[in-house]
Amino acid sequence: MHILLVDNDEDDKELFLEAFNEIDPALKITTTHYSPELFTKFEDLKYDLPDLIFLDVNMEQKDGIACLDEIKTIDWLNDIPVIMYSTSVNPYQVESTYRKGASLYVQKPTGFDEMKTVFSEILAMPTEAYFPQANRNNYLVTVP
Numbered sequence: 001m002h003i004l005l006v007d008n009d010e011d012d013k014e015l016f017l018e019a020f021n022e023i024d025p026a027l028k029i030t031t032t033h034y035s036p037e038l039f040t041k042f043e044d045l046k047y048d049l050p051d052l053i054f055l056d057v058n059m060e061q062k063d064g065i066a067c068l069d070e071i072k073t074i075d076w077l078n079d080i081p082v083i084m085y086s087t088s089v090n091p092y093q094v095e096s097t098y099r100k101g102a103s104l105y106v107q108k109p110t111g112f113d114e115m116k117t118v119f120s121e122i123l124a125m126p127t128e129a130y131f132p133q134a135n136r137n138n139y140l141v142t143v144p
Contacts, residue, residue, distance in 0.1 A: 001123075002028040004050035006067065008059040012108070016054070019115045023123065033059070050080060055102075057086035057093055065093065068100050081131040083122070089140065098139055103130045106141045114143050 007013050013031045020027050057064040064084055071077050081103035094105050109115040118141060
């Protein structure tokens with residue numbers, strides 16, 4: 001499985017990589033951050049598409065919601081689940097990302113063990129549970 005993480009926080013990216021490496025070292029993780037060149041990065045991935053995109057909601061320059069809007073305009077990315085994640089579970093952000101077609105919204109865990117638990121649960125879900133979009137009642141995944 002190939003996962004793309006779009007996050008501007010270097011510490012969060014490192015934790016993300018460590019957590020997924022402990023969950024399954026065979027996972028391929030590509031990390032990037034929002035920049036005007038982000039969509040060039042997507043173009044570079046066109047022949048090695050990720051199976052999942054984790055997109056941070058709170059990024060500098062352009063937030064994850066605006067980035068989601070752009071992703072949804074790229075035809076060859078429409079078959080890839082986009083999982084929004086943030087420390088905030090602001091109802092406006094959750095609802096906005098749901099309406100814009102994100103597959104899941106995950107509360108970003110603050111602890112490493114919680115992160116592994118939440119990400120393990122997501123990986124264990126059948127794709128049909130969240131793609132093209134989770135049922136509204138199951139859309140928000142919170143830290144246990």
